[in-house]
Amino acid sequence: xxxxxxxxxxxxxxxVEPRTLLVQFIRETAGLTGTNIGCDTSSCGACSIHxxxxxxxxxxxxxxQADGGSxxxxxxxxxxxxxxxxxxxxxxxxxxxQCGYCTPGMVMAATSxxxxxxxPSEEDVRIGLExxxxxxxxxxxxxxxxxxxxxK
Amino acid sequence: MTMTHETTGVLGTRMLRKEDPxxxxxxxxxxxxxxxxxxxxxxxxxxPYARAxxxxxxxxxxxxxxxxxxxxSGADLADLWAGPMPCAWPVxxxxxxxxxxxxxxxxxxxxxxxxxxxxxxxxxxxxxxxxLVDVVYEPLEAVIxxxxxxxxxxxxxxxxxxNKSYTWDLKVEEQEGDVDAAFAAATYTVKERYIQQRLxxxxxxxxxxxxxxxxxxxxxxxxxxxxxxHILKVMVALTLGIPEHQMRVIAPSVGGGFGxxxxxxxxxxxxxALARKHNLPVRWTETRSEGCQATIHGxxxxxxxxxxxxxxxRLTAVRVRLIGDMGAYLQLVTPGVPLLGAFLYAxxxxxxxxxxxxxxxxxxxxxxxxxxxxxxxxxxxxxxxRAMDSLAATIGIDPLELRRxxxxxxDKYPYEAFTGLVYDSGNHDGAATLAAELVGYDAIRAxxxxxxxxxxKRRLGIGVSTYFEMCGLAPSRVLASLNYxxxxxxxxxxxxxxxxxxxxxxxxxxxxxxxxxxxxxxxADKLGVAPEDVDVLHSDTAISPLGLDTxxxxxxxxxxxxxxxxxxxxxxxxxxIAAHQLEANPDDLEFAGGAFTVAGSPDRSMPLAAxxxxxxxxxxxxxxxxxxxEAHTTYDPPNFSWPFGTHMCVVEVDVETGEIEVxxxxxxxxxxxxxxxxxxxxQVHGGIIQGLAQALFEEAVxxxxxxxxxxxxxxxxxxxASDVPSIVTGHTVTPSPTNQLGVKGVGEAGTIASTxxxxxxxxxxxxxxxxxxxxxxxxxxxxxxxxxxxxxxxQ
Numbered sequence: 003x004x005x006x007x008x009x010x011x012x013x014x015x016x017x018v019e020p021r022t023l024l025v026q027f028i029r030e031t032a033g034l035t036g037t038n039i040g041c042d043t044s045s046c047g048a049c050s051i052h053x054x055x056x057x058x059x060x061x062x063x064x065x066x067q068a069d070g071g072s073x074x075x076x077x078x079x080x081x082x083x084x085x086x087x088x089x090x091x092x093x094x095x096x097x098x099x100q101c102g103y104c105t106p107g108m109v110m111a112a113t114s115x116x117x118x119x120x121x122p123s124e125e126d127v128r129i130g131l132e133x134x135x136x137x138x139x140x141x142x143x144x145x146x147x148x149x150x151x152x153x154k
Numbered sequence: 155m156t157m158t159h160e161t162t163g164v165l166g167t168r169m170l171r172k173e174d175p176x177x178x179x180x181x182x183x184x185x186x187x188x189x190x191x192x193x194x195x196x197x198x199x200x201x202p203y204a205r206a207x208x209x210x211x212x213x214x215x216x217x218x219x220x221x222x223x224x225x226x227s228g229a230d231l232a233d234l235w236a237g238p239m240p241c242a243w244p245v246x247x248x249x250x251x252x253x254x255x256x257x258x259x260x261x262x263x264x265x266x267x268x269x270x271x272x273x274x275x276x277x278x279x280x281x282x283x284x285x286l287v288d289v290v291y292e293p294l295e296a297v298i299x300x301x302x303x304x305x306x307x308x309x310x311x312x313x314x315x316x317n318k319s320y321t322w323d324l325k326v327e328e329q330e331g332d333v334d335a336a337f338a339a340a341t342y343t344v345k346e347r348y349i350q351q352r353l354x355x356x357x358x359x360x361x362x363x364x365x366x367x368x369x370x371x372x373x374x375x376x377x378x379x380x381x382x383x384h385i386l387k388v389m390v391a392l393t394l395g396i397p398e399h400q401m402r403v404i405a406p407s408v409g410g411g412f413g414x415x416x417x418x419x420x421x422x423x424x425x426x427a428l429a430r431k432h433n434l435p436v437r438w439t440e441t442r443s444e445g446c447q448a449t450i451h452g453x454x455x456x457x458x459x460x461x462x463x464x465x466x467x468r469l470t471a472v473r474v475r476l477i478g479d480m481g482a483y484l485q486l487v488t489p490g491v492p493l494l495g496a497f498l499y500a501x502x503x504x505x506x507x508x509x510x511x512x513x514x515x516x517x518x519x520x521x522x523x524x525x526x527x528x529x530x531x532x533x534x535x536x537x538x539x540r541a542m543d544s545l546a547a548t549i550g551i552d553p554l555e556l557r558r559x560x561x562x563x564x565d566k567y568p569y570e571a572f573t574g575l576v577y578d579s580g581n582h583d584g585a586a587t588l589a590a591e592l593v594g595y596d597a598i599r600a601x602x603x604x605x606x607x608x609x610x611k612r613r614l615g616i617g618v619s620t621y622f623e624m625c626g627l628a629p630s631r632v633l634a635s636l637n638y639x640x641x642x643x644x645x646x647x648x649x650x651x652x653x654x655x656x657x658x659x660x661x662x663x664x665x666x667x668x669x670x671x672x673x674x675x676x677x678a679d680k681l682g683v684a685p686e687d688v689d690v691l692h693s694d695t696a697i698s699p700l701g702l703d704t705x706x707x708x709x710x711x712x713x714x715x716x717x718x719x720x721x722x723x724x725x726x727x728x729x730x731i732a733a734h735q736l737e738a739n740p741d742d743l744e745f746a747g748g749a750f751t752v753a754g755s756p757d758r759s760m761p762l763a764a765x766x767x768x769x770x771x772x773x774x775x776x777x778x779x780x781x782x783x784e785a786h787t788t789y790d791p792p793n794f795s796w797p798f799g800t801h802m803c804v805v806e807v808d809v810e811t812g813e814i815e816v817x818x819x820x821x822x823x824x825x826x827x828x829x830x831x832x833x834x835x836x837q838v839h840g841g842i843i844q845g846l847a848q849a850l851f852e853e854a855v856x857x858x859x860x861x862x863x864x865x866x867x868x869x870x871x872x873x874x875a876s877d878v879p880s881i882v883t884g885h886t887v888t889p890s891p892t893n894q895l896g897v898k899g900v901g902e903a904g905t906i907a908s909t910x911x912x913x914x915x916x917x918x919x920x921x922x923x924x925x926x927x928x929x930x931x932x933x934x935x936x937x938x939x940x941x942x943x944x945x946x947x948x949q
Contacts, residue, residue: 035180040360042866101407102407103357103358133874138840139836140878141874
């Protein structure tokens with residue numbers, strides 16, 4: 003089936019199998035491999051992106067469901083001049099990443115979290131990110147990064 | 155003798171990581187991200203039975219499926235293997251190691267054991283076709299219970315005639331019979347059994363592989379999400395009969411490992427073998443469910459530990475009996491894991507030569523086990539630290555006081571332990587005192603008296619654990635004495651380019667540890683350059699041909715020290731050039747701030763930049779000196795390094811629901827000098843949560859037929875941010891005297907220390923209810939059941 007999704011401001015059209023997941027469309031059709039796949043049960047959140055402004059796990063929806071929608075991936079977050087998004091900068095300054103595999107999804111989920119709760123408590127952040135798993139950091143510095151970004 | 159490196163400038167600062175921008179923007183490439191035109195996709199058909207004879211494999215329907223290039227049974231490919239899958243650690247001369255092929259031929263031995271495969275033009279076609287492979291099995295009785303395995307009631311591998319792979323003993327006595335005598339004479343003894351449940355490492359990046367042949371060029375390139383590109387290259391060459399110089403292994407960005415990518419896996423061998431057979435690239439990316447089943451598991455031990463102590467509570471003997479769960483086959487270092495713990499069952503305590511350790515390891519019909527963060531050392535530390543609490547309860551003294559009575563005193567370092575190993579440096583009382591201060595130990599003990607009264611719904615507990623990490627793997631001769639099949643050195647090259655930019659080549663293979671940052675800091679400090687002028691090359695055997703990779707908290711204490719030593723060689727050569735150019739005696743030159751200066755003549759100076767260019771043009775070098783400014787080192791450490799520390803955990807347990815809340819977690823870790831405290835704290839945080847997860851959440855659960863019931867991240871409870879506490883970190887700094895940086899390593903400390911700290915806290919909270927032990931994971935249901943049983947089933 004023919005679908006078109008705007009990804010990071012650019013329209014991407016393709017003929018896809020109905021079973022194609024949005025994450026596959028992003029990675030394979032649009033060639034944007036910053037969005038990672040970490041599980042097959044929508045548990046880990048590594049594939050989190052923004053669809054029409056809301057954080058979603060791009061493995062939980064079919065590409066066809068996003069037809070006509072607007073997607074932002076991790077590649078679309080930094081400015082064109084190379085300046086990191088404040089959340090990316092906060093993750094770097096607070097050592098909120100180690101291997102970096104969960105990081106794109108975590109950053110996308112965290113930016114969405116701050117859209118919903120601009121001044122979160124530590125508990126808000128921990129609960130807000132519970133759909134995104136990280137195995138390296140123990141979350142301590144991720145939480146610090148999100149709080150630091152909120153307080154900027 | 156101390157050779158402590160003076161920390162100046164960038165070394166020891168919280169420099170932000172060089173790795174981060176690429177990882178934060180999606181620019182970094184993991185193996186599954188690599189675009190390889192024309193690659194075929196591999197799908198593996200896996201046994202749904204824990205033990206079954208393979209009666210027949212019919213691949214005809216799969217081969218007829220659109221897009222499929224080929225489908226093979228294990229028998230079809232049996233001729234491709236020059237040897238079975240490698241186990242590099244034959245711990246005893248008579249160790250049993252049943253042949254393990256990438257695809258099983260006649261019998262499958264765990265759920266997930268590969269029995270057939272398909273290669274197709276797309277991943278979807280490969281998976282669809284995999285469903286069409288018709289395998290007829292004759293199910294056989296599976297062996298899941300470790301003691302049942304020991305009994306040989308059912309023997310899994312007919313060809314070896316037993317389930318016991320090996321028995322390995324370490325008995326240390328001044329005189330024969332000392333252990334028995336110590337137990338007979340002891341004022342106090344404790345005897346405990348602990349179960350180390352199986353864990354699933356669950357690195358966030360699933361394993362991924364691409365094998366790219368060059369049929370005309372002759373070489374084979376294997377991209378793999380691996381911790382060990384160098385070891386993998388050797389093993390793939392041997393297993394497939396490929397000349398080693400024609401194998402190149404590249405580990406692109408690797409998304410965590412924790413030991414699970416410290417292996418040689420069937421799919422790596424399948425991809426290379428099929429790429430070779432078909433002269434086309436072949437790739438495979440694990441699904442998480444496959445990963446849970448067919449990537450190694452960790453832990454899996456039954457531990458029986460006995461302590462003997464005198465009237466003051468001082469340890470006089472330790473006796474340990476282990477049963478190790480190897481799983482269905484031996485993977486790369488599976489049999490060695492319990493041995494890595496064998497030296498640590500007396501913890502950080504003084505013990506006379508009265509130690510009796512024996513481990514019998516058995517095959518079971520479950521996923522193979524292997525090294526998982528800490529590898530043997532968390533298990534050992536858990537046992538001794540839990541048993542110390544049990545001993546304290548038996549004596550009736552505070553667990554922290556008991557530990558203080560047994561600590562190896564600081565003034566006895568370097569300390570020759572009962573095993574003959576020499577612990578490099580330590581200050582256990584210092585770490586414990588700082589931890590007690592940070593956690594408010596006395597105040598919590600006081601609060602317990604008022605809070606943990608009869609009928610209290612929420613009981614307060616504090617748990618202590620002290621530990622050695624034993625890292626810097628490892629002196630090659632020590633590894634030889636343990637029958638390990640390789641050395642423990644690490645290689646480094648430091649190259650000053652003509653424009654004074656520095657290229658560093660390391661044999662370490664980072665996957666989250668931040669080596670690019672840390673190595674740059676070491677070089678910047680040594681050579682007086684800016685860290686951003688240093689580029690660290692790694693994880694590609696064509697660029698970094700020599701190396702032994704990253705595991706066992708070895709990278710800094712071995713690989714990082716090698717970098718520093720290579721810098722020293724660069725400085726030595728640069729000194730000769732500077733002396734020649736400045737017409738000075740080399741011994742009169744001082745090197746500081748990136749320049750050589752003639753002592754006493756500050757105007758006679760030559761910066762490294764100028765020397766590098768002179769070395770490059772080679773127009774005016776001393777007679778006999780080779781052009782270019784670079785040096786190579788291979789460093790074999792003289793000793794293990796011995797990081798140590800004290801962790802304390804405060805919990806409240808709801809006795810009605812069994813729910814545990816961690817109120818505070820304090821970690822005091824001493825890893826010697828710190829290159830980058832930001833990274834050190836990150837390692838500690840992550841390690842602690844991984845260990846806490848073993849204590850409270852995680853277990854690979856198999857049913858009695860050998861089905862893994864926790865084969866997705868929906869079933870296997872990797873904790874989320876909302877499940878875990880913040881962490882208070884503190885440090886003492888006791889440099890290692892055995893290397894010039896004074897560093898020790900920190901990758902596994904958190905995992906080693908936290909599991910017993912958490913469980914000790916839980917048991918402490920419930921001690922007033924008669925609870926003496928707590929199985930892991932301490933889920934609410936388990937906690938409630940233990941309380942109920944301790945109360946005589948009255949609840």
